[in-house]
Amino acid sequence: MYTILDCYTDEAAGLGVPPYLGTYPRYVYGYLNKKNTKYITIDDLRLFKKYEGKEKEITLKDKSQISTYNLTKNDIKKVLEKTKTLIVIVGVHVPGKYLSALPGTLKEVSELIKDIKCFKILTGPAVYGNQLLGGKFSESVPLLKKDVHEKNQGVFDEVSVNQGVFDEVSVNQGVFDEVSVNFFRFGYDEVSKISIKGAEILKQIKDPRVIEIETGRGCDIGKCSFCTEPIKNRVEYRDKKDVLNEIKEFYKLGAEYFRLGKNTCFYSYPEAVSLLKDLKKLKLKVLHIDNVNPVKVMMDKNDEITKTIVDVCTSGNIAAFGVESFDSKVVKENNLNCSPEVALKAIKKINEIGGEKGENGLPKFLPGINIIFGLIGESKKTHKENMKYLKKILDSNLLLRRINIRQAAVLPGTQLMKEAGNKFLRKNKKYYWKWRNEIRSKIDNEMLKKVVPKNTxxxxxxxxxxxxxxxxxxxxxxxxxxxxxxxxxxxxxxxxxxxxxxxxxxxxxxxx
Ligand code: SF4
Incomplete structure (x- = not known):
């Protein structure tokens, strides 16, 4: 029997941390296409291994135990006894704060599965590095078993792109029999079929999920120093009919919440307008998007995309702009795709078209921005520039739905790793709390009062x-x-x- 163990994934393009259900386990499930393939989560495994399968009672003094919160309907003891092949999905590249989930690290999962007797395959973004904490190098954990390493069964074809992670393989204490890139490199022809079959995975999950839907991969203009997306994928888009068929299949199975979030920029999707118009007929409870390149928002004719998003998607929607820095020196040195001026124009544009209050109490469609600490060329001036632009946005009565601040995760194969590593992270670490706090107290709080006024x-x-x-x-x-x-x-x-x-x-x- 095959079992998929989901330790959750979070990448610049794609979220698979509950309540989101990512594409990786769904595609693997559809690919295996076996009746008795089981889907379990790292939470299931933790509960079984550490707490003998018993959920802890949360007394009035306690906090909910988020490490064992996202359980499936499966009997884990039975599943593990019958498992012949365990496919483990791991991979956090853009670590965030998760309210009700805790992604598994390579170290943790290796420990939890080491005594399970079956063939173990590691897949997911972690084969390019994994890091739950910003500001650090990716985890360096021995992955492959000693005998597998010695036999060298062909898995090392992939080492060239993964050096940072595989350096430690020579230590030979890992638990995996295979590290597979193929399990998350399905071509879109194949995805058209396996994504439909994979929707069935939903039947094994207890709680509602936001289904993260893929529209494309790769990045058509970006070469950002910290990002693994251009290393992982060439630019490709899914056929609109395949995307629609997948959403319809999930809808049939009871899913109500969707995000067209597995892509690097929704505006780059060639069939964005017509996909949304077709989705309008489904009247989904929640339909949102994620990444948007500000440059694309400002392109000729793209107002039509913005207007269609506002018309079709549900309120509370966000265009997540990867601004990363308003310091033009940092923009240049890290090959970031958008200048501060263009970011400002795009923020204004989305506000004009999407700023109206929607049905769920939130504005229909607003920009959100990402800021990254630790990029090449970062200095005290970087924070000054960030504050200058954020103040300008606030004072112009423009709304931002959220500001994401994180420290760069230094991942193998990136320009950041090659040119600076954690040099700037180390140099400026002492300021990060202060910088972040200034943004949170002077900007976020004021912004929040405008976005969701009291009594909303x-x-x-x-x-x-x-x-x-x-x-x-x-x-x-x-x-x-x-x-x-x-x-x-x-x-x-x-x-x-x-x-x-x-x-x-x-x-x-x-x-x-
Ligand atoms: S724009 Fe930059 S951060 Fe976004 S996917 Fe492309 S390379 Fe990555």
């Missing part, structure tokens, strides 16, 4: 976790805001919540 009612918020006598909820969708309410609400249920207060990035409210 946010609809359909899903109660996700407890922390002491508080419940934290989020709407389903892209980069949802976290809302804390006093008391313990029944988890995994929906509530309408009135906003009462604004924290730096989250909200406080009451159920109405």
């Amino acid at each position: 009612i946010l609809k359909e918020c899903y109660a996700e976790i407890y922390d002491g006598n508080k419940t934290f909820l989020r709407q389903f969708g892209t980069y949802p805001l976290v809302i804390g309410v006093e008391g313990r609400l029944e988890l995994k249920k929906f509530y309408n919540v009135k906003v009462l207060e604004h924290m730096q990035r989250g909200l406080g409210g009451e159920v109405i």
